[in-house]
Amino acid sequence: MRSSFDDPLQLRAVNAHVFCSRLFWLEYVAGEFVDNAHTLEGSHVHRRVDKPGGAMPAPHTPDESAENEGDDPWHTRSLWLSDDTSGLTGKLDLVDLVDEGRVMPVDTKKGKPTRDGELWEADRAQLTLQALLLKAHGYRVESIAAWYHGSRQRVVEVLTPEMETWALGHAMSARHTRSLEKPPAPLVDSPKCRGCSLNVVCLPDEVNALTGGGAHEEGEIRRVLVPDHDAVPVYVTESGTRIGLKQNMLKITPRRGSDMEPAEVGLGAMSQLNLMGGVQITTQAMQALLRRDVPVSFFSYGGFYYGRTQSATSRNVKVRIAQFKQAESPVALDIARTLIADKLYNARVFLRRHLPQGPESKRVLRKLTRIRKKAEKAESAEQLLGYEGEGARQYWSHFNALVQADDEAWAMQGRNRRPPRDPVNAMLSFGYALLVKDAQLAVEAAGLDAYLGVYHTAHHGRPSMALDLMEPFRRLIVDSAVYLMVRRGEVSPEHFVRSGQAVAMKTHARKALIAAYERRMTESVIHPLFGYAISYRRIIAVQARLLARVLTGEIEEMPNFRTR
Numbered sequence: 001m002r003s004s005f006d007d008p009l010q011l012r013a014v015n016a017h018v019f020c021s022r023l024f025w026l027e028y029v030a031g032e033f034v035d036n037a038h039t040l041e042g043s044h045v046h047r048r049v050d051k052p053g054g055a056m057p058a059p060h061t062p063d064e065s066a067e068n069e070g071d072d073p074w075h076t077r078s079l080w081l082s083d084d085t086s087g088l089t090g091k092l093d094l095v096d097l098v099d100e101g102r103v104m105p106v107d108t109k110k111g112k113p114t115r116d117g118e119l120w121e122a123d124r125a126q127l128t129l130q131a132l133l134l135k136a137h138g139y140r141v142e143s144i145a146a147w148y149h150g151s152r153q154r155v156v157e158v159l160t161p162e163m164e165t166w167a168l169g170h171a172m173s174a175r176h177t178r179s180l181e182k183p184p185a186p187l188v189d190s191p192k193c194r195g196c197s198l199n200v201v202c203l204p205d206e207v208n209a210l211t212g213g214g215a216h217e218e219g220e221i222r223r224v225l226v227p228d229h230d231a232v233p234v235y236v237t238e239s240g241t242r243i244g245l246k247q248n249m250l251k252i253t254p255r256r257g258s259d260m261e262p263a264e265v266g267l268g269a270m271s272q273l274n275l276m277g278g279v280q281i282t283t284q285a286m287q288a289l290l291r292r293d294v295p296v297s298f299f300s301y302g303g304f305y306y307g308r309t310q311s312a313t314s315r316n317v318k319v320r321i322a323q324f325k326q327a328e329s330p331v332a333l334d335i336a337r338t339l340i341a342d343k344l345y346n347a348r349v350f351l352r353r354h355l356p357q358g359p360e361s362k363r364v365l366r367k368l369t370r371i372r373k374k375a376e377k378a379e380s381a382e383q384l385l386g387y388e389g390e391g392a393r394q395y396w397s398h399f400n401a402l403v404q405a406d407d408e409a410w411a412m413q414g415r416n417r418r419p420p421r422d423p424v425n426a427m428l429s430f431g432y433a434l435l436v437k438d439a440q441l442a443v444e445a446a447g448l449d450a451y452l453g454v455y456h457t458a459h460h461g462r463p464s465m466a467l468d469l470m471e472p473f474r475r476l477i478v479d480s481a482v483y484l485m486v487r488r489g490e491v492s493p494e495h496f497v498r499s500g501q502a503v504a505m506k507t508h509a510r511k512a513l514i515a516a517y518e519r520r521m522t523e524s525v526i527h528p529l530f531g532y533a534i535s536y537r538r539i540i541a542v543q544a545r546l547l548a549r550v551l552t553g554e555i556e557e558m559p560n561f562r563t564r
């Protein structure tokens with residue numbers, strides 16, 4: 001089998017390796033990439049040098065032989081070079097002719113030079129390797145330079161043999177990191193992590209806290225930076241609505257006779273688009289959303305989640321290999337035990353918060369604690385299923401008592417679905433469909449296959465891993481949203497329609513539930529393990545990433561998510 005040691009090594013990958021070997025592994029081995037303000041700014045300042053231009057003269061020819069216009073000394077932009085002997089390859093932003101056939105690579109960087117006005121180490125390594133590539137092609141190179149766009153400064157350094165040996169050593173070290181099965185440990189308390197585009201993937205402080213790397217006390221962990229915090233999920237709930245594209249906006253046109261107002265939503269303002277029932281969307285709009293990585297999820301009118309479009313499956317194939325390897329292993333059962341124990345724990349917290357105090361509430365809370373402790377020691381998935389069922393019976397009978405306390409019309413006939421047979425079950429089913437959708441987005445962003453779980457069995461069309469991941473959150477997000485809607489009078493029985501045995505939500509109830517669900521998802525809570533404030537939506541994303549790390553072996557145990 002061909003080793004990754006033999007593959008050509010990109011010069012910008014060496015730059016990343018000098019900056020942080022974990023960043024290099026995540027980006028160039030696992031294929032993770034996330035845009036942030038720094039990467040977008042970097043692309044912006046590179047837009048000119050990314051356009052090929054100028055011809056490279058033969059080595060050692062004076063400037064008059066260059067195919068140059070006017071009297072300017074020539075330069076070449078966006079030049080790809082490779083060298084089989086060193087195994088290096090890369091694009092050179094700019095090559096300048098210095099004089100007498102000597103050339104100098106010049107790289108464009110978005111920031112500023114070091115405080116001493118010098119090249120950053122990562123830039124020096126990259127530029128030195130660029131010089132070596134030029135030399136391998138017969139050019140004379142005696143200096144290297146970077147154009148720092150942030151301070152509009154060109155920093156030039158003389159190339160020395162020591163620099164060449166040093167840069168080749170970094171290339172060697174990057175090759176070694178590329179051969180590792182797992183990423184190197186995160187940096188500890190490094191200021192580099194703040195501006196790193198992959199901090200939401202890497203989770204440096206969280207992983208260090210869980211693996212014993214770095215000494216973090218509770219509350220010392222830096223908050224995970226949330227990408228796209230201004231972008232919001234958009235829901236279109238009315239059948240017959242048409243969605244088209246108008247420049248960078250989605251144009252939403254209601255069906256004739258609808259009360260809904262036409263709307264235009266900027267593509268950049270949207271984190272996801274959710275379509276309920278017979279909403280039409282044009283190919284142009286779909287393409288624009290795919291280009292921007294905005295997922296489009298499709299639901300039936302009644303709230304059944306069909307699935308979603310995605311621009312590309314995560315390129316992190318190592319996570320999926322680990323997931324498939326571990327599917328039947330004790331690791332999968334360990335994770336399942338944690339998820340179900342957390343679900344039982346959080347169900348108890350929900351009842352403790354809302355049940356009137358008395359002997360009955362004490363009894364059920366004690367019972368749920370006993371069941372949860374048994375679940376933590378379950379020896380098989382079947383046993384775990386039994387404890388989960390026992391806990392659910394206790395929970396639902398008391399949830400039923402809570403919702404119908406003020407009005408008998410909210411009485412539940414146990415937990416039922418497909419179709420739901422009472423208004424509360426109709427709302428719960430719809431809310432869980434929204435949660436599956438968000439859990440699936442998180443699972444796939446973490447590089448996992450949503451259809452192979454650790455607890456829910458594989459079944460045609462069932463996103464088992466998303467269902468697994470959402471277990472600890474059902475009570476805290478959906479049940480809580482439904483209970484509060486009922487208690488606050490945000491819905492009433494006339495907002496539902498009965499057809500035979502089935503009960504469905506009318507438009508008002510559906511809109512009210514989406515609003516209540518989104519309020520809950522954006523609510524900030526203190527992470528019980530890491531001690532920082534974080535939204536439920538972000539917690540689900542973090543848990544998905546940590547679950548993937550357990551499967552790849554970077555973290556030993558699935559961290560709990562238990563609310564207080």
Ligand code: SF4
Pocket residue numbers: 020021022023024026185186187190192193194196197198199202203204
């Ligand atoms: S967040 Fe920090 S440790 Fe993680 S990849 Fe970025 S720089 Fe490296």
